Amino acid sequence: MYKKKYWFIFCFFLFQFFYPQQQEIERINFLLQRSDEYALKDDLKSMQLAKKASSIAERTGNSLKIAETYLYMAKCLEHLNSHKESLDYIEKGLRLKATVNNDLLKAAFKEIKAANYRVLGLEDQELQEYFEIINLLSKKENLNSKLSFSRTLNSKLLFSRTNARIANFYLDKKNYDEATQFINNSIRIHETFNHQNNWDGISDIYLVKGYIYLGDKKEDSAYIYFNKAYNILEKENQCKYQTFYAIAEYYLTKKEYQKALDCFIKSLDEMKKFKVVDILSSSDINKQISETYRIIGDKEKEKIYLEEYYKEEKKFRESKKVNIQAVVNSILNEKNEDLKYNKQQNYWIIFSIIAFAFVIFALFYFKYYKSKEKQVKENKIHIQEKESEIIEKNKYTIELEQKLQVSLEEVIEEAKKSSPVFFEKFQSLYPDFQHRLLDINSSLTPGELILLAYVYLNFSSKEIADYTFRSFRTIQTRKYTLRKKLGLQTNEDLYIWLKSVC
Numbered sequence: 057m058y059k060k061k062y063w064f065i066f067c068f069f070l071f072q073f074f075y076p077q078q079q080e081i082e083r084i085n086f087l088l089q090r091s092d093e094y095a096l097k098d099d100l101k102s103m104q105l106a107k108k109a110s111s112i113a114e115r116t117g118n119s120l121k122i123a124e125t126y127l128y129m130a131k132c133l134e135h136l137n138s139h140k141e142s143l144d145y146i147e148k149g150l151r152l153k154a155t156v157n158n159d160l161l162k163a164a165f166k167e168i169k170a171a172n173y174r175v176l177g178l179e180d181q182e183l184q185e186y187f188e189i190i191n192l193l194s195k196k197e198n199l200n201s202k203l204s205f206s207r208t209l210n211s212k213l214l215f216s217r218t219n220a221r222i223a224n225f226y227l228d229k230k231n232y233d234e235a236t237q238f239i240n241n242s243i244r245i246h247e248t249f250n251h252q253n254n255w256d257g258i259s260d261i262y263l264v265k266g267y268i269y270l271g272d273k274k275e276d277s278a279y280i281y282f283n284k285a286y287n288i289l290e291k292e293n294q295c296k297y298q299t300f301y302a303i304a305e306y307y308l309t310k311k312e313y314q315k316a317l318d319c320f321i322k323s324l325d326e327m328k329k330f331k332v333v334d335i336l337s338s339s340d341i342n343k344q345i346s347e348t349y350r351i352i353g354d355k356e357k358e359k360i361y362l363e364e365y366y367k368e369e370k371k372f373r374e375s376k377k378v379n380i381q382a383v384v385n386s387i388l389n390e391k392n393e394d395l396k397y398n399k400q401q402n403y404w405i406i407f408s409i410i411a412f413a414f415v416i417f418a419l420f421y422f423k424y425y426k427s428k429e430k431q432v433k434e435n436k437i438h439i440q441e442k443e444s445e446i447i448e449k450n451k452y453t454i455e456l457e458q459k460l461q462v463s464l465e466e467v468i469e470e471a472k473k474s475s476p477v478f479f480e481k482f483q484s485l486y487p488d489f490q491h492r493l494l495d496i497n498s499s500l501t502p503g504e505l506i507l508l509a510y511v512y513l514n515f516s517s518k519e520i521a522d523y524t525f526r527s528f529r530t531i532q533t534r535k536y537t538l539r540k541k542l543g544l545q546t547n548e549d550l551y552i553w554l555k556s557v558c
Contacts (some may be wrong), residue, residue, distance in 0.1 A: 080116050084109045084125065091128055095135070103132035119154035123161055126152070130168045139172045139502065146172075159192045160211050166192075167214065170221070177503040178476060179525065183225055189218045213257060216245040220261045227264065232272040239265045259285040259294075263302055270306060279306050295330035297323040301341065313352050320345045339368030373499075471513060474523050482509045489558045496557070497541050504541075507534055512554045 087109035094102035110125035126149035133142035146165050155161045170185035193215045223239035226232075242261050266281035286299045304319035323341050327334065346361035467485050470478040479502075483490060493500055493508060500508075510520045517535065521528045535550060544553055 077116055080112050081118065081121060084112050084116075084121055087112075088124065088128055091132070095132070099132055099135045103129065103136065106132050119152050123149050123152045123154040127161075127164055127168070130165065134168055134171050134175075137175065137501075139176055142172050143169065159195065160214070163189045163192045163211075163214055163218075167218065175501075175503075177506065177524075179225070180474070181476060183222070186218050186222050186225070189214065190222075193218075212245055212248065216242045216261065217257060219245065220264050223268065224264050227268050227271060230271060232268055235268045236272075239268060259288045259299070262288070263298065266302055266306075270309065275306060275309050279303070282306060295326050295332055297326035297330075297332060297337070300326060301337075304344070308348070313348050317345060317348050320348065335368055335371055339365050342368060468513060471510060471515065472523050474525065479506050479509055482513075486512070486558065492558050493542075496543070500541065504534070504538055507531070508538065508554060511535070511551055512558065514551060 087105045091102045091105040091109065094105065106125060106128035110122070110129055113121040113125045126145045130142045130145040130149065133139075133145065146169050149155055149165050150162060155165065166185045166189050170182045170189075173179075173182035173185065193211050219238045219242035223235045223237075223242060226235035226238065239261065243258075243265065246258050246261055262281045262285035266278045266285070269275070269278035269281065282299060282302045286296060286303070289296045289299060300319045300323035304316045304323065307313070307316035307319060320341055324338065324345075326332070327338055342361045342365040346358050346365055349355075349358035349361060464485060467478070467481050470481055489509065489512065490505055493505065507520065510523075515523070517531045518528055520526075521531045524531075539548075539550060542553075544550060
């Protein structure tokens with residue numbers, strides 16, 4: 057009789073426990089759906105929603121849901137240029153059980169890691185991540201795998217998209233043969249499945265294919281693929297500003313300047329029509345229009361669009377004054393539970409705990425005193441183990457501190473290898489370097505800080521170009537840009553200035 061009562065109470069408790077957990081999973085799904093809606097429109101809002109979902113997922117202990125929310129957080133933070141935080145979420149996500157046992161989820165995290173590396177200028181690491189994705193998804197069991205929570209987490213889509221990004225990588229290097237091989241792989245894979253809801257992927261792939269032809273001086277073939285991308289977006293009634301921009305570049309190579317102007321202007325019109333907020337793109341388009349009017353000798357319109365370009369640039373600089381990183385950190389640190397929702401959940405949890413405690417008390421009361429002595433002994437052992445663990449941790453900390461004593465020679469060697477840990481070791485040696493430069497100009501990017509570190513170590517432009525696998529002209533251009541951002545006079549030497557400031 058008593059056993060039946062206990063069993064009934066225990067089942068009732070389980071119902072009270074799992075029902076609110078299911079509600080929390082539904083809330084996670086809702087928050088991530090909202091996060092998707094704000095992606096690339098209001099990335100801070102998108103991240104705020106993803107962080108709320110992440111907090112709830114961590115509370116449920118559901119490994120797959122935690123991985124899903126970490127993936128969203130990593131993506132949002134990458135869009136916000138918070139690359140360290142994005143990479144932290146990626147590493148946490150890759151360690152989760154749900155990710156370790158799922159190659160597709162692992163590949164999805166690596167895709168965002170590659171995007172971070174691209175912005176940070178770590179080209180070798182970016183390419184390595186792409187090839188690791190290819191290897192993961194090439195396994196027979198992964199050819200048709202997919203995850204339910206995102207249409208983009210389909211193995212074929214990700215496989216195709218990765219091939220396209222490798223093609224784009226080689227396009228930037230002007231290696232058109234390699235670029236063609238990978239973009240053809242991407243197109244072949246993409247054309248094997250239904251394009252419904254995947255129009256954005258195939259249109260982007262066609263644009264890359266077109267740019268490869270354009271770079272390889274095959275203008276007519278480039279136009280065919282630009283037109284294919286246009287037709288897909290036109291059919292889906294989607295924004296075509298990037299396609300119009302590509303077609304305008306095609307007309308520039310053909311020296312058909314009026315047609316190029318028409319397409320550049322249509323590109324701006326598309327941005328207005330679809331309310332696309334991309335100041336960098338719109339300023340670039342205005343600059344291209346101004347330059348084209350200069351070529352055809354229309355000074356008046358050249359001036360009009362050049363002024364628009366300067367306005368956009370000013371707007372962009374002013375927008376950078378907002379401390380985005382401070383807002384990001386605020387969202388990451390805030391308690392993201394909805395109070396009303398939590399109040400309801402807490403009622404369920406308290407009631408369930410009381411019911412479960414009653415069952416436990418009734419079943420195990422008579423065993424309590426017997427086990428007390430055993431428990432005391434176990435506690436003593438546990439305390440001893442903890443003390444040993446603390447001693448070991450202290451030893452490890454001391455060893456770690458000794459290892460972190462970085463010499464100048466080590467830093468120079470890491471710089472010559474273009475190692476990912478170069479800047480980290482450099483900062484260990486010169487801890488005030490980054491802070492002092494950011495005090496002068498807070499908009500300096502990680503890539504620019506790394507270049508300034510090379511200059512601080514007195515490497516020449518040619519050496520920097522060799523070590524970082526870039527052209528001498530690229531290094532000179534970036535140095536010129538940095539001089540302007542740091543407010544150096546023409547006659548000031550960048551190396552001497554850095555030594556005096558840092």
